[in-house]
Amino acid sequence: MVKNNKGNTISGTLNAGIKLSRDFFTRDVLEIAPVMPGKILVLKSAKGIIKRFRITDVEAYSGSEDLASHASKGRTARTEVMFHEGGHLYVYLIYGMYWMLNIVTGPAEIPQAILIRGIENYSGPGKLTKAIGIDKSFNDEDLITSGRIWIESDGVSPEIKTGPRIGIEYAGDYWKSVPWRFYTGSL
């Protein structure tokens, strides 16, 4: 059962849009991240129930130079997925409790990802994954070929606000200040 911050049940029932293709995700992360708020995250349960959630808040992590990105430490077992072709998911556990949901972008071998920080009725990347049931099993899932998760557009493109990314105090003055958070409060 899905509930919002006030404890009320929400259905995730938006109208269907057009599924985003590989070409959308293989572009540079800084082209994609600003247009992610407004897109629809779609999940299909094992029983065939489809739920759609409007994305409201994302952050971009780009390449090996970005000291806030996990990939800045190189290619490890965990960050391997970030080097895969755009359209895959990067899912990892943080603080022993929260699954973080990221969309890998760009061509293969270039580590980039977009953290999904908020969807409608939810604020916070850990809360939204708990609410919609994202876990380790979604790591490296392909949004183009998966039967249980994908992204759609219904043409909605809300006004975007930008700001520095959250929770990256370790990344140094420059990288913690770049305005790579893209969000909207209007949805």
Added chain:
DNA sequence: TCAGTGATTAGG
């Protein structure tokens, strides 16, 4: 402000 919680990582 700070504890909870456990996978991941570097290092011996």
Added chain:
DNA sequence: CTAATCACTGAG
């Protein structure tokens, strides 16, 4: 093997 770290959250 050990120990530090962490793209968070909720309680005080």
